[in-house]
Amino acid sequence: MRYSAFSVFLNALRGNKGWKPAWRSPVPKNHYDVIIIGGGGHGLATAYYLAKEFGVTNVAVLEKGYIGSGNVGRNTTIIRSNYLLQGNNPFYELSMKLWEGLEQDFNFNAMVSQRGVLNLYHSDAQRDAYTRRGNAMRLHGVDADLLDRNAVRQMLPFLDFDNARFPIQGALMQKRGGTVRHDAVAWGYARGADMRGVDIIQNCEVTGIRRENGRVVGVETSQGFIGCGKLALAAAGNSTTVADMVDMKLPIESHVLQAFVSEGLKPFIDNVVTFGAGHFYVSQSDKGGLVFGGDIDGYNSYAQRGNLATVEHVAEAGVAMIPALSRVRVLRSWGGVMDMSMDGSPIIDRTHIDNLYLNAGWCYGGFKATPASGFCYAHLIARNEQHETGRAFRLDRFARGRMIDEKGVGSQPNLH
Amino acid sequence: MASLIACPHCGPRPKEEFTVRGDAGITRPAPDAGEDAWYAYVYLRDNPRGRHKEHWHHTSGCRRWLVVERDTMTHAIYKVTDASAPGETA
Numbered sequence A: 001m002r003y004s005a006f007s008v009f010l011n012a013l014r015g016n017k018g019w020k021p022a023w024r025s026p027v028p029k030n031h032y033d034v035i036i037i038g039g040g041g042h043g044l045a046t047a048y049y050l051a052k053e054f055g056v057t058n059v060a061v062l063e064k065g066y067i068g069s070g071n072v073g074r075n076t077t078i079i080r081s082n083y084l085l086q087g088n089n090p091f092y093e094l095s096m097k098l099w100e101g102l103e104q105d106f107n108f109n110a111m112v113s114q115r116g117v118l119n120l121y122h123s124d125a126q127r128d129a130y131t132r133r134g135n136a137m138r139l140h141g142v143d144a145d146l147l148d149r150n151a152v153r154q155m156l157p158f159l160d161f162d163n164a165r166f167p168i169q170g171a172l173m174q175k176r177g178g179t180v181r182h183d184a185v186a187w188g189y190a191r192g193a194d195m196r197g198v199d200i201i202q203n204c205e206v207t208g209i210r211r212e213n214g215r216v217v218g219v220e221t222s223q224g225f226i227g228c229g230k231l232a233l234a235a236a237g238n239s240t241t242v243a244d245m246v247d248m249k250l251p252i253e254s255h256v257l258q259a260f261v262s263e264g265l266k267p268f269i270d271n272v273v274t275f276g277a278g279h280f281y282v283s284q285s286d287k288g289g290l291v292f293g294g295d296i297d298g299y300n301s302y303a304q305r306g307n308l309a310t311v312e313h314v315a316e317a318g319v320a321m322i323p324a325l326s327r328v329r330v331l332r333s334w335g336g337v338m339d340m341s342m343d344g345s346p347i348i349d350r351t352h353i354d355n356l357y358l359n360a361g362w363c364y365g366g367f368k369a370t371p372a373s374g375f376c377y378a379h380l381i382a383r384n385e386q387h388e389t390g391r392a393f394r395l396d397r398f399a400r401g402r403m404i405d406e407k408g409v410g411s412q413p414n415l416h
Numbered sequence B: 001m002a003s004l005i006a007c008p009h010c011g012p013r014p015k016e017e018f019t020v021r022g023d024a025g026i027t028r029p030a031p032d033a034g035e036d037a038w039y040a041y042v043y044l045r046d047n048p049r050g051r052h053k054e055h056w057h058h059t060s061g062c063r064r065w066l067v068v069e070r071d072t073m074t075h076a077i078y079k080v081t082d083a084s085a086p087g088e089t090a
Helices: A005-013 A041-053 A089-106 A124-139 A149-155 A182-195 A236-246 A308-321 A323-327 A370-383 B035-043
Strands: A031-037 A059-062 A117-121 A145-148 A170-174 A199-201 A206-212 A215-221 A224-233 A252-264 A272-275 A280-284 A289-300 A330-341 A347-350 A356-360 B004-007 B011-014 B019-023 B051-057 B065-071 B077-082
Touching: A031 A041, A031 A215, A041 A059, A041 A182, A041 A370, A059 A182, A059 A224, A089 A182, A089 A370, A117 A124, A117 A149, A124 A145, A124 A170, A145 A149, A149 A170, A182 A199, A182 A370, A206 A236, A224 A236, A224 A370, A236 A252, A236 A330, A236 A356, A252 A308, A272 A308, A280 A308, A289 A308, A289 A330, A289 B019, A289 B051, A308 A323, A347 A370, A356 A370, B004 B065, B004 B077
Parallel strands: A031 A059, A031 A224, A059 A199, A117 A272, A224 A356
Antiparallel strands: A117 A170, A145 A170, A206 A215, A215 A224, A252 A289, A252 A330, A272 A280, A280 A289, A347 A356, B004 B011, B019 B051, B051 B065, B065 B077
């Protein structure tokens, strides 16, 4: 069924009894052309674009939990394409363009809200660095505006401009950045893929990968063996666990990242704002809750929960930026498992096995990349050739010295 | 991560006194070991889901480097030893 104002009206007249589940719950077939391991945002987007753009519809997405149970439902919903480096910038801008047309494309309300992302700067050196970043963005055709202190004060009068240690001097703003309803992204892609014939199989954990003559022939799962022509990994924080099944060692560590939401407040913060002196980012959801987060906890973890020390640190950074936050009560905090790569950038590539593909290493920037990641990965799987915007995300870039180290901190995954 | 780390020198101390460095299971290769060995040392990680050995520094305590063996799934700590103990130095 196509969703529209008319369908809402018609179903209202019929007592809302005509709505169908947004996707089926099929019994797995014996064989698929493509199996995608991981029904998160990236796996579902890949299936969607495989079916829609590349005509590959005999596809299964295997998800060990339920759709939306992983990082796609655990992030702070921010989208932006304010990247400096050449390998990153065109890719994230492709993602931004796909976000801009996404709701019409998959006929689902994902609440894409281009409310603007502001990165605050607190010193002359930081202003120069942001000027450079803004110029790099504009050279790539991305919008960027450098705001001075007064311009920021007019937009966000509640910030602590005269903070003794980190006074706010201005901000780099990307007006097209913003937020998206994260669950709706998973649901929209799942529904769009399902409508085109993709089987989404939930509660189906992959326990092994069967190989014959150096090629993958299928996967062992909690619902039995399923054969496949091509196998695509999109397991995010559990990438290492899946790669272990084919004896592939990855340049990845799994770390926990926490996020928080406050009680509902009246409209307060109109944009996405990030603190330049620490790591803190905040926006206000449509329900009124402040959604915010900070750095990863810093140690390897597969547990979807973190430590109180990080909670305290995030709260301190938040109050340093917006003193009024000190009286806001936090409703919930949660953790997600991040596949931190060694240079802070992702991997979309072929592997040492002919028909096995890898999509991993999203660190904690995976949500904003969902559409472009799905599109490039689908391109790679369908045509066996990388899409032009994803060419830098090679698995062998570490061995070849072609790192994409946006933050410039070297091969320390807990620093990215 | 557990809230307490039992430092072999100072006893059980809050985790906040310690700083994590990373995987203690990797061994620095010889200078002439070749590109593959150095690539593996710098970039590849076992990243286990379960038992894992890590270097932690007791920054706000005895300032010794420790090897903490713990579970990355349950956060339980199995063993803490000084990094210079026999068999612990990677």
